[in-house]
Amino acid sequence: MSDxxxxxxxxxxxxxxxxxxxxxxxxxxxxxSNVVNGTGWVTDELAARVREAxxxxxxxxxxxxxxxxxxxxxxxxxxxPELSQPYFAELASELVRAAQERSITVLVHQTDGRAxxxxxxxxxxxxxxxxxxxxxxxxxGAKDLDTRIxxxxxxxxxxxxxxxxFAHVTVDNTAAAATATEHLLxxxxxxxxxxxxxxxxxxxxxxxxxxxxxxxLEAAGIEYDDRLVFEVDEFHRADGAAAARRILESGAEPxxxxxxxxxxxxxxxHVLITGxxxxxxxxxxxxxxxxxxxxxxxxxxxxxSPDTPALARLAIDxxxxxxPTPGIHTVGFTVAHRASTKGPTE
Amino acid sequence: MSDxxxxxxxxxxxxxxxxxxxxxxxxxxxxxSNVVNGTGWVTDELAARVREAxxxxxxxxxxxxxxxxxxxxxxxxxxxPELSQPYFAELASELVRAAQERSITVLVHQTDGRAxxxxxxxxxxxxxxxxxxxxxxxxxGAKDLDTRIxxxxxxxxxxxxxxxxFAHVTVDNTAAAATATEHLLxxxxxxxxxxxxxxxxxxxxxxxxxxxxxxxLEAAGIEYDDRLVFEVDEFHRADGAAAARRILESGAEPxxxxxxxxxxxxxxxHVLITGxxxxxxxxxxxxxxxxxxxxxxxxxxxxxSPDTPALARLAIDxxxxxxPTPGIHTVGFTVAHRASTKGPTE
Numbered sequence: 001m002s003d004x005x006x007x008x009x010x011x012x013x014x015x016x017x018x019x020x021x022x023x024x025x026x027x028x029x030x031x032x033s034n035v036v037n038g039t040g041w042v043t044d045e046l047a048a049r050v051r052e053a054x055x056x057x058x059x060x061x062x063x064x065x066x067x068x069x070x071x072x073x074x075x076x077x078x079x080x081p082e083l084s085q086p087y088f089a090e091l092a093s094e095l096v097r098a099a100q101e102r103s104i105t106v107l108v109h110q111t112d113g114r115a116x117x118x119x120x121x122x123x124x125x126x127x128x129x130x131x132x133x134x135x136x137x138x139x140x141g142a143k144d145l146d147t148r149i150x151x152x153x154x155x156x157x158x159x160x161x162x163x164x165x166f167a168h169v170t171v172d173n174t175a176a177a178a179t180a181t182e183h184l185l186x187x188x189x190x191x192x193x194x195x196x197x198x199x200x201x202x203x204x205x206x207x208x209x210x211x212x213x214x215x216x217l218e219a220a221g222i223e224y225d226d227r228l229v230f231e232v233d234e235f236h237r238a239d240g241a242a243a244a245r246r247i248l249e250s251g252a253e254p255x256x257x258x259x260x261x262x263x264x265x266x267x268x269x270h271v272l273i274t275g276x277x278x279x280x281x282x283x284x285x286x287x288x289x290x291x292x293x294x295x296x297x298x299x300x301x302x303x304x305s306p307d308t309p310a311l312a313r314l315a316i317d318x319x320x321x322x323x324p325t326p327g328i329h330t331v332g333f334t335v336a337h338r339a340s341t342k343g344p345t346e
Numbered sequence: 347m348s349d350x351x352x353x354x355x356x357x358x359x360x361x362x363x364x365x366x367x368x369x370x371x372x373x374x375x376x377x378x379s380n381v382v383n384g385t386g387w388v389t390d391e392l393a394a395r396v397r398e399a400x401x402x403x404x405x406x407x408x409x410x411x412x413x414x415x416x417x418x419x420x421x422x423x424x425x426x427p428e429l430s431q432p433y434f435a436e437l438a439s440e441l442v443r444a445a446q447e448r449s450i451t452v453l454v455h456q457t458d459g460r461a462x463x464x465x466x467x468x469x470x471x472x473x474x475x476x477x478x479x480x481x482x483x484x485x486x487g488a489k490d491l492d493t494r495i496x497x498x499x500x501x502x503x504x505x506x507x508x509x510x511x512f513a514h515v516t517v518d519n520t521a522a523a524a525t526a527t528e529h530l531l532x533x534x535x536x537x538x539x540x541x542x543x544x545x546x547x548x549x550x551x552x553x554x555x556x557x558x559x560x561x562x563l564e565a566a567g568i569e570y571d572d573r574l575v576f577e578v579d580e581f582h583r584a585d586g587a588a589a590a591r592r593i594l595e596s597g598a599e600p601x602x603x604x605x606x607x608x609x610x611x612x613x614x615x616h617v618l619i620t621g622x623x624x625x626x627x628x629x630x631x632x633x634x635x636x637x638x639x640x641x642x643x644x645x646x647x648x649x650x651s652p653d654t655p656a657l658a659r660l661a662i663d664x665x666x667x668x669x670p671t672p673g674i675h676t677v678g679f680t681v682a683h684r685a686s687t688k689g690p691t692e
Contacts, residue, residue: 036471036495054495082439083454084638089435093428096456100463108429108454110442117446125382149382149400237642270642292430296583296616298644 016059024053072131076319079109079121079135080157085235086291087261088136091157094312095134104131104316113138124150132319138203142166155315155324158205167324169315169331171306173205176333177212178219180258180286180304183335185220189256189284192217193228195243195268196235196260205235209260209288227252232264240267248275254283256341262287262294262303269297269340284341299339307331362405370399418477422665425455425467425481426503431581432637433607434482437503440658441480450477450662459484470496478665484549488512501664503657504551513670515661515677517652519551522679523558524565526604526632526650529681531566535602535630538563539574541589541614542581542606551581555606555634573598578610586613594621600629602687608633608640608649615643615686630687645685653677 018036022029027050034040035050042050053059078095080088096106107130111117118140122133129152136157137145145154145166156168184192194213198206214224230246232239240259244267247254257272259265265287269279277283279299287294290305310331318324364382368375373396380386381396388396399405424441426434442452453476457463464486468479475498482503483491491500491512502514530538540559544552560570576592578585586605590613593600603618605611611633615625623629625645633640636651656677664670 036469048493051493051495055493055497058497059495083429083442084432084436084439086430086432086435086639089432090430092454093430093456096429097458100458105455108438108456109451110439110454112443112446123382147394147397147401149397149405151404237638241642266639266642270644270646273644292583293432293612293639296587296612298616298619300616 016057018059020057021050021053021059024057025049073129074103075105075107075130076132076134076316077107077109077121077130079111079118079133079137081111081113081136081138083108083110085263086293087263087289090291091308091312094308095315098309098312098316102316102320111138115139115144119144122148122150122154124152132324134315134319153319153324155318157311157315165326167318167326167329169311169318169329171304171311171333172330173208174212174215176288176304176306177209177258177260178216179212179333179335180288181213181216182220183286183302183337183341184256184258184284185216185222187256187284187341190222191225191228191252191254192222192256192258193230193247193252193254194258194260195230195232195240195247195264197229197231198233199231203235206260213258228254232260235261235264237263237267237270240264240269241271242267244268244271244275248272248277256284257286259285259287262289262291262301265301265303265340266293266297269299269301280339280341286335286341290336294336294338297340299342302338302341303336304333305336306333362403364405366403367396367399367405370403371395419475420449421451421453421476422478422480422662423453423455423467423476425457425464425479425483427457427459427482427484429454429456431609432639433609433635436637437654437658440654441661444655444658444662448662448666457484461485461490465490468494468496468500470498478670480661480665499665499670501661501670503661511672513664513672513675515657515664515675517650517657517679518676519554520558520561522634522650522652523555523604523606524562525558525679525681526634527559527562528566529632529648529683529687530602530604530630531562531568533602533630533687536568537571537574537598537600538568538602538604539576539593539598539600540604540606541576541578541586541593541610543575543577544579545577549581552606559604574600578606581607581610583609583613583616586610586615587617588613590614590617590621594618594623602630603632605631605633608635608637608647611647611649611686612639612643615645615647626686626688632681632687636682640682641684643686645688648684648687649682650679651682652679 018029018032022032032050034042035047083089092108099106109121118137122145132153134155156166158170196206197210217224230243232243257268259268265285269285272279272283279285287301287303290303294301294303314329364375364378368378378396380388381393429435438454445452455467464483478499480501502512504516542552543556563570576589578589603614605614611631615631618625618629625631633647633649636649640647640649660675
């Protein structure tokens, strides 16, 4: 590994430059640069000739050189547990768009919540030099991240894992969960089931949302009843469906369900309706995340709607406006009130 | 740009090597390598000391050097139009997992179907050297890709854009669409509406699926009726919902709908049910893609289920087993028969 420097030197000396391409075509270096970067105005015919010369000479635009000049690669990495979870997919989409508006390229990683993969990404292994890393870790905690070997600015998404001196961007999960519960209380619901509690695993989200649920019940003078709290392994549709089956079998007879994310709510609603329960007349249902799917389910699903565009912009700002300020940076949320909670008092 | 080589040379001469870290901690280079790569077995205490030394000395694992030795970066790029479309999100998830099984890192790009972004990615601008690019282009055609300046192996996903000598991995869209239509015919449906035709834009998918629909009708001796064919701008839930409103207003009175993807089907089903139509008793509905959401809608949505895991593996194989063989490489599909087409004859 120690001889890499000299090998790179050899490569550099024989590297075709932009000027070589310009000389071959008989145009300015600026014109070649315009073709490569899609900037300026070049006729199709001339662009084709430049591309042909680039291909013949084996020229590769030198990202590293541009970076040395600007001090910025204009690339950031985004690491999320699962792209097939709609909330993460929609978040990734927002982040890529917010970055594109500033000519920043986002490279997305999926970690599957695996410690080894999260570690490699946070250490910058296998990746080119980036301006920053935006990460939603599942397996790693603050202690693990304290010892990361990559100095790239890091912004954490979602849950507050310890106080490790990192910048976190998130909604206030406790306040938002309390708001969801208050929404059901305001409709006259009194036996509100919670789907999404977790006693194992590192899921801080579940802990914070359960705390918000309890807080709202207490404020309304309703005693917390753990027979109305249903645990899940993960936050997927299948877990919500399984929890709803337990609700139907338990005889708990809730008049409402607060599911800790929309997938849990959608899975639960499917089982409830298929089992003859009327939503919202018998049981009102509210979720969390406001994924697009919730607007098209039957009935459409009420949900806590975090300000995801603001979250995306804030995460990028934190990277580019100097070292990310440690601490919790919260974004707002609203209640999207839809047919699944139109009742029982309306 | 031509002086980049010498600057890189300077950087290389002062670069901390793995051996420096090993010397500082008093362990072998192999042990440091194990800590960096998460391989082998190292005690937590020793790993912490190695990490501390790495951090102090500013060592950065040299990806370029590893690549020079192996001739492979073990990184591929994946470029998809929209991560917030569940089919693309689930496909990205499958591809990342299939790659991880082979210790390959996938960096995901979102193009938004923009020609400039697709061009930059296919030209390898702004990205490190990759072993290959897997791309689902929307804006670029075969002619554009013929002139790309990056020699990285390219595998196209989805639609057959021209015969540009590229490798394409896809389901047989025409055969699959015919199968969806035959499924509805086998249930006794005769007035089958199609949602998803497109007369503008480069969407080859819509053209191939419409051809399959026509083919199946003709084979069953049913005349093609363009009043039953509903165009859409995009393949999103909102387009399916808008098409369903037109169906209800048109007086076309179909007994079934074949939507060209699941999002169109789910958007349409929401409007039909909200409008008092019973699915499947009045109108049976089938989609295409078999996204997870279709298993949890009410009623659950029948769909064409492409073999996405096979598609993911095949795309990666094509990159690593020599230059990708040009031509269409198809993967299989099945019909996922669910409640939305249980009837009208059952």
